[in-house]
Amino acid sequence: MASFQVAARALIHLGSELITSDPIAIYELIKNAIDAKSPNVKVLFSIPFPQEHILELSEKWSSLSLKSELWKKIIKEDLEHLKTMQRDEVDEHIIQRIDKYFKRIKLSNTPSKAAEYLLKINNIEVRDTGVGMSEELLNEVFLTVGTNFKLHAENEEQPVLGNKGIGRLSMMRLGKSATVTSWQNREEVNSIEFDWREFESETKLISEINFPMTKVTISSEDSSSGTNIVITHLTRDWTKENVKSLLIEKFLRRLRNPLEAKKFRFPINIFYNSSASNGRLAIKKMSQELMNGAQKSLLLKFDPHSNVPLRLEIKSEDGSNGIIPYETNLLSLSHTFDCNEEDLKKIGKFQFNLKWYNRPLFRDKLKRQGLGARHRDLINELNVWSGGIAIYRDGFRIGYSGSFDDKDWFEIDKKALRSQGYTLNRIQLVGSLEITKKSNPNLQDRSNREGLLDNKQLDIVANIINNIxxxxxxxxxxxxxxxxxxxxxxxxxxxxxxxxxxxxxxxxxxxxxxxxxxxxxxxxxxxxxxxxxxxxxxxxxxxxxxxxxxxxxxxxxxxxxxxxxxxxxxxxxxxxxxxxxxxxxxxxxxxxxxxxxxxxxxxxxxxxxxxxxxxxxxxxxxxxxQRKSKLNLVGLIKTILNGYSGKFERHNIRALLTIDGVENNSDFYTNIVQGFITIALENLIANSVYWLKQNEIFSSFISATEREISIDIDTISKTVSVSDTGPGISPSDRDRIFTAGFTTKKSERDGKGFGLFIAKEVTQYHGGNLYLNNEANTDGRLRTFILELPKE
Known part of the structure; x- marks a missing residue:
């Protein structure tokens, strides 16, 4: 008989592959608390000292020789220095714990033992008051990787979030040691201390590593049941700032679906160097001002077993419908997406919510409401929530879905870049795809929590979202x-x-x-x-x-x-x-x-x-x-340039007209409508003159730059290029400059942003085109417009 043997270090590789970030690791422990029916969970960051300094001292102490009589003196001096590095706002409870560990360090009989106690000072603790685990459950469930143990009946309202049996591996990512204490009643409390460094062995099998389970007592203040996990030997320094930004702002704030009508409430309490209620770090909901500020709201409901399987509503900010609600049946959908009705039924019931924000209109609306001072704060708030479509299973977000830290699962930006005007992109969207474990068994999470597993049902859902x-x-x-x-x-x-x-x-x-x-x-x-x-x-x-x-x-x-x-x-x-x-x-x-x-x-x-x-x-x-006629294009351009001769002279601007790159007095005739050429060239030249006369811009240039407008007629490609030596245009604005109302000029008096829009629209109507060449100058700016003449 043959059987697999698993090397101990495979567990470390498994954990690093499946738990992709520290916030995900903490979330896995939070999910365990939710599944244990705890009414809430506490995550306490007790980090009184910079972790990098703790690690440096630990390494230093571990290398000290027992034979030297000075090692205790060195450790004592190091502890005195460490005290000076204590962070501000550390509460009395943590200070007492520091004193306890300092005493243990001083009483240690070896430098390495002292280093072990030092590494326990900084820790992360996760506490819940759920049903807890008995000795049997700890052995057969908690210590069995990959088990899918369900504490909940299928008809219970509260969802079961964990189903992979890998959440416990998240402890390995956060720190190299952990203590798990759990109880179902006060009379029997079990504790296991894990040293994950044991799994770094190159020779041991996973079955050869054992951790003793001990009976312990708990305080009378502790709940009648629950689980405490204390993670030490931390792998990173958790400052208050990165707890707020990395964990709360970028992850926990978006853990719950802000667009969901029916919300399952579960308080997550985060503390930093404090366990008092006033030390709790707030996890704010989406601002109501932001929620109300969307220009469009979209709601798509899909239920393959209802009379109306798919219904879509799009509403404007005033509540009016953008379109008549769209409805369709399974037969039509099966034809549209080349599948059968059974494939659609296997998807199950889901809901798709989306809010679309036109950022300039959002800013103007805030100003009208007297909230102009809040504009920057609300734009930062939008940056937190935007990024595409977040996937929520049973009300909780899957990984980083719907953010710029994650893949564009629904290829929104890819499609936007193919569409003229970049109308709909991830930076404008706050979206949610709501699924449940019960209704959508074929839409399964990836083991690493990065989106959903690829299959036919997910493809159809993506098509419904994208193409409908x-x-x-x-x-x-x-x-x-x-x-x-x-x-x-x-x-x-x-x-x-x-x-x-x-x-x-x-x-x-x-x-x-x-x-x-x-x-x-x-x-x-x-x-x-x-x-x-x-x-x-x-x-x-x-x-x-x-x-x-x-x-x-x-x-x-x-x-x-x-x-x-x-x-x-x-x-x-x-x-x-x-x-x-x-x-x-x-x-x-x-x-x-x-x-x-x-x-x-x-x-x-x-x-x-x-x-x-x-x-x-x-x-x-x-x-x-607007009739076509034979036109001397050179003569027309000279006439237009002559109209600016006074401005050119006043602002020391040189205008250069060339044909195929060479200055000459030749004519170039083409059968064309004069009107659109005049509108386009007048606008381009007027814009060039505006920027070339901005003295403060030219004074900021590193090297002397001549103020020049260059116009070249390419008789082979039938194009007219117009460029200048002004400040140029950012590549990010290459398409936006042709949008009605968009301008980078100083004030509305200088221009309202319609010139280029009108010029391009008229030119395209007459069979030509006007665009900004994407070949940047050495400074990365774009400076050449191309006017394509219509084909004769």
Whole structure:
């Protein structure tokens, strides 16, 4: 007969593979308390001294020679030094225990014995008042790895969380020694002291290692039944800060499902260097402000044995339905996911909850509610809870599911990266998949607590979540974005007309003031300027007529919005031009006719140039009808650049136009619609000018940088690239910069974030494309836009 023999050290490998983190190890011990029907559990971190210093002293003492008479003196001096390293806020109970161990150390007859006592000072204790274990249970259950012993009847409401029989291995991860004391009545209390270092032997079999079980007495203050586990010889230093951050914030706060309607309450009490009730470290629930701040809430219920097997509801923050509740039957699902109805029935009943947060909208909502000061705190709170879809079995989270510390089990980010606009990603989501041991026997935990075992049922659940729930949520969000974008575009058009009209009034006022202070010769030039302004007024009037008769086609709206945006820019330049000229005239003597005439001629020329730019956006001309025509692209770009000549001169900006990378005077003709090219190039150049004139940015550059805008026409690929030497764009914003309303400019006055959105939308409508090249410069920033011309 042949049989397996198990090496002792296999247990250590098993524990390190299955218990993947310290918080998971502590949770395994907490689950034992829950399964023992304890009403609560206490986890006490008694860490009065830095563990690394304890380990250093232990190693030092273990190496001391017994033959030396100085070893006791050395240990005594080390203890005095150790006292100076005691942490603050250590309660009296722990101080008494320190004194007890210090006495034992001083009375030790060997340095190694003293080192053993030293390693017991810092410890982690887990206490419960559950049913406890008898000597028989300790031997046959607790000491049997892999046993699945159930204390609960199947009809009991409280779930059984442990089923792998590996929770006890978590003690090995936390420390190299542990004492387990358990009792079902005060008359029979059993205790086992484990030294896990015994399993490090390279020769021993697991059956050759035995730990004695002893009878002990307990305090009259202890409960009538329960279990205490004390872990010593700790493997890490538990500071108060990492207990809070690593254990509580990143793990225990998310242990219970915040989105679950019916909650099974189980208090977990964490203490640090204190056992008093006021020393308990709080485990906070999700903030109600955060809970209420979601823009969308989703609820999917699946029950293969009900009349409506699947029902999906998506609601907006005001409570209204984003879509009509979606319902389907098993037959339809089986066709959709290429499975049979029996496969669906094997999944069992589950529920999927999700909250979606648009972070900019969340911030704006907080400001409107007067909670702007809480914004940073609530964003940090969202960072704790977001990360995807957490899996909860019987109300308790499986491992780190639903966080960025875990795998993206439902491939949310993978799908988001394939979708334009990155609409739905893990950083925006707080989600929960609720399953139970009873209803979902085919959805089993991995032994290492990292997600669920792969099988057909899990694949179908993932498909339901991804291809029904999340797809419909994406569709709902996108529809609302389109509606909002359309409303915002209408506002851009209205603002373009209103602001242009009001700014023209200011320009005319400037001219009137100039006329009053001018001699007859100057008034003749001002009369020509007034003629130019009549054209400007006519352009605004035509624009208002066109915008009041908007057609239903999206491209008409977009192009008018683009026109309105650029008209606003041109009118702003008119105000600056006339304002500066008037100030200069005041400084020029009335008798200095030549100087006055020169200034007024300069003003007339600038207004003529601006009028040329306005003609590029005429919404009612033949070009405004957006018909294709043979166009000299070089001439158009030169015309646009000439409109910025004044700005280029004022801000010392060099504009360079090349064809296939070479400066020349050749023409390049293409059959194209002029309007969208004008909108796109005007926007790109205007943005470049804005960033190139930010003096504080250029003064922060390490090396001298020339302010330059480079435009190159590639006649082979039929593209126009526009780049500048400004601060560039972060790669993380590569797609976001084309989102309506997104801007990195200083204030709303500088831009509302619609220019690039409009330019891209109009360009794509006409068969072209506009995007930011993903080839970064040496500083990691992106600086080149590519305008793809439509295929002829």
């Amino acid at each position: 729930a999340l797809d419909q949520l994406r569709e709902t969000i996108q529809k609302e974005k389109d509606v909002q974008a359309s409303e915002l575009l209408d506002q851009v058009i209205e603002d373009g007309a209103n602001q242009a009209a009001s700014k023209l009034t200011l320009v005319k006022q400037e001219i009137t003031k100039l006329t009053k202070h001018s001699k007859p010769e100057a008034k003749q030039i001002l009369s020509k300027i007034n003629d130019e302004l009549h054209y400007v007024a006519n352009q605004i009037e035509q624009f208002e007529k066109a915008s009041s008769q908007l057609k239903e086609h999206r491209e008409d709206i977009l192009e008018l919005a683009g026109t309105g945006t650029m008209m606003h820019v041109v009118m702003h330049e008119l105000i600056r031009t006339t304002g500066q000229t008037r100030e200069l005239i005041r400084k020029v003597s009335i008798s200095s006719d030549n100087k006055t005439s020169d200034l007024l001629n300069k003003l007339e020329n600038e207004i003529k140039v601006l009028n040329v730019r306005l003609r590029q956006f005429d919404p009612v001309s033949a070009k405004g009808r």
